[in-house]
Amino acid sequence: MTANLTFDALKQAVGDGSIDTVLVCLVDMQGRLLGKRFHAQNFIEHSWQETHCCNYLLATDIEMATPDGYASTSWESGYGDYVMKPDMDTLRYMPWLEGTAMVLCDVLDHHHHQDVPHSPRAILKKQIAKLAEHGWVANMATELEFFLFEGRYNKNAKSHYKKLRPISDYNEDYHILQTSKEEGVMRPLRNHLVAAGVPIENSKGEAETGQEELNIRYGDALACADNHTIAKHAAKEIAWQQGYSASFIAKWHKDKVGSASHVHQSLWTTQGASVFHDKNGEHGMSDTMKYYVAGLIKYAPDYTYFLAPYINSYKRFAKGTFAPTKIAWSVDNRTAGFRLCGDGAALRVECRIGGSDLNPYLAQAAQIAAGLAGIEQKLELPDETPGNIYANEDCPDIPTNLRDATSSLQDSSMLRAAFGDDVIDHYTRAAQVEQEEYDVVVTDYEIARGFERA
Numbered sequence: 001m002t003a004n005l006t007f008d009a010l011k012q013a014v015g016d017g018s019i020d021t022v023l024v025c026l027v028d029m030q031g032r033l034l035g036k037r038f039h040a041q042n043f044i045e046h047s048w049q050e051t052h053c054c055n056y057l058l059a060t061d062i063e064m065a066t067p068d069g070y071a072s073t074s075w076e077s078g079y080g081d082y083v084m085k086p087d088m089d090t091l092r093y094m095p096w097l098e099g100t101a102m103v104l105c106d107v108l109d110h111h112h113h114q115d116v117p118h119s120p121r122a123i124l125k126k127q128i129a130k131l132a133e134h135g136w137v138a139n140m141a142t143e144l145e146f147f148l149f150e151g152r153y154n155k156n157a158k159s160h161y162k163k164l165r166p167i168s169d170y171n172e173d174y175h176i177l178q179t180s181k182e183e184g185v186m187r188p189l190r191n192h193l194v195a196a197g198v199p200i201e202n203s204k205g206e207a208e209t210g211q212e213e214l215n216i217r218y219g220d221a222l223a224c225a226d227n228h229t230i231a232k233h234a235a236k237e238i239a240w241q242q243g244y245s246a247s248f249i250a251k252w253h254k255d256k257v258g259s260a261s262h263v264h265q266s267l268w269t270t271q272g273a274s275v276f277h278d279k280n281g282e283h284g285m286s287d288t289m290k291y292y293v294a295g296l297i298k299y300a301p302d303y304t305y306f307l308a309p310y311i312n313s314y315k316r317f318a319k320g321t322f323a324p325t326k327i328a329w330s331v332d333n334r335t336a337g338f339r340l341c342g343d344g345a346a347l348r349v350e351c352r353i354g355g356s357d358l359n360p361y362l363a364q365a366a367q368i369a370a371g372l373a374g375i376e377q378k379l380e381l382p383d384e385t386p387g388n389i390y391a392n393e394d395c396p397d398i399p400t401n402l403r404d405a406t407s408s409l410q411d412s413s414m415l416r417a418a419f420g421d422d423v424i425d426h427y428t429r430a431a432q433v434e435q436e437e438y439d440v441v442v443t444d445y446e447i448a449r450g451f452e453r454a
């Protein structure tokens with residue numbers, strides 16, 4: 001828990017007038033904050049206990065359409081309510097918005113007040129509970145890469161995204177000069193997030209024009225996902241405040257490198273000892289870590305959808321762009337899907353498959369499930385793959401498109417056992433909707449290619 005506002009402190013802040021608004025938010029399937037802006041007085045008197053929302057919020061596509069085919073909700077069932085139950089451990093200031101605090105909610109069934117099984121926060125909590133049965137916690141970090149563009153979202157939308165201008169004119173990887181020019185956005189982003197209880201480590205320029213990276217100190221899996229979600233939201237809002245657009249689309253241009261969200265992971269005992277490290281093991285890996293990584297590797301196709309949920313996500317997987325194309329592990333090797341990094345207690349595995357468009361709750365839950373399956377089945381870790389893995393024909397490919405990833409998700413007995421059939425059916429439907437929407441669109445590319453020449 002890194003949030004920094006107690007209920008008593010909130011009441012005091014409402015009393016002295018420094019807080020007048022509380023954002024009460026759930027996390028949707030796309031990893032976004034949705035909810036209501038409460039007058040703070042109402043929140044501290046009533047709504048801190050619970051509020052309500054339409055249950056379509058966990059069954060929409062990215063444009064808030066109401067696709068059919070979901071068992072949990074539909075026009076037939078009348079799109080009733082869910083309960084939004086504030087998790088008061090997440091109460092915090094939102095310092096970049098005047099007089100505002102926020103709280104994250106768990107989403108509960110309206111009638112029996114149990115977790116809605118396909119709620120992203122509930123899905124992750126279930127895997128965290130499975131780790132706890134072993135006496136373990138997962139320490140995780142999800143890196144945030146994104147692009148900054150000149151002009152606000154509405155300006156870029158009005159020009160149909162045809163005149164997008166990144167904030168810089170050259171590859172700004174680790175650049176101090178260029179990133180100094182971006183401090184109007186990045187400095188308030190770092191400082192406001194720290195003041196909101198999100199433990200920012202640093203920001204840096206990334207390896208493309210206008211590309212940024214924001215690193216948050218690792219934490220337990222739920223804190224990591226909460227921090228990621230709040231930080232992504234803050235990046236969009238603070239960029240907007242400063243007259244820029246922050247985009248977390250995985251691949252915004254054919255000729256540009258895409259944006260990632262690498263997932264660093266390690267297991268620890270509840271007493272704070274690394275379960276992954278064994279000083280006598282190969283590369284310092286314990287047997288448990290080897291089984292865990294073997295699970296990540298074996299089941300990578302099953303959970304790729306949770307790392308790459310849109311049509312666009314798959315365009316990021318391109319050779320020579322630092323985005324992986326192959327399922328393999330390697331020591332400190334950025335061409336691998338799974339990179340072993342850190343020493344001693346810091347030893348961890350970084351999954352490099354996920355795009356910046358992933359939902360961190362779903363990505364982490366799916367990877368914990370795969371790792372635990374590896375441990376439970378004592379899977380053998382394949383040999384390390386050294387060198388340039390892009391060029392290695394022997395390594396299996398990461399699914400190259402949404403259709404393949406959807407089939408692997410639907411057929412995954414590992415994920416069905418871990419998440420439940422209803423949850424996998426729900427997200428399979430979400431993936432199918434994404435594909436169906438795309439399949440009927442006639443793109444500019446097709447017109448330009450075939451209008452005259454077809």
Ligand code: ADP
Nearest residue numbers: 139140141215216217218264265266345346348
């Ligand atoms: P990279 O070189 O890939 O950018 P960094 O050294 O910047 O990697 O670390 C990336 C992330 O890894 C940071 O968010 C950091 O907090 C996290 N991290 C460090 N140690 C661990 C660990 N033992 N388990 C999980 N994450 C960790």
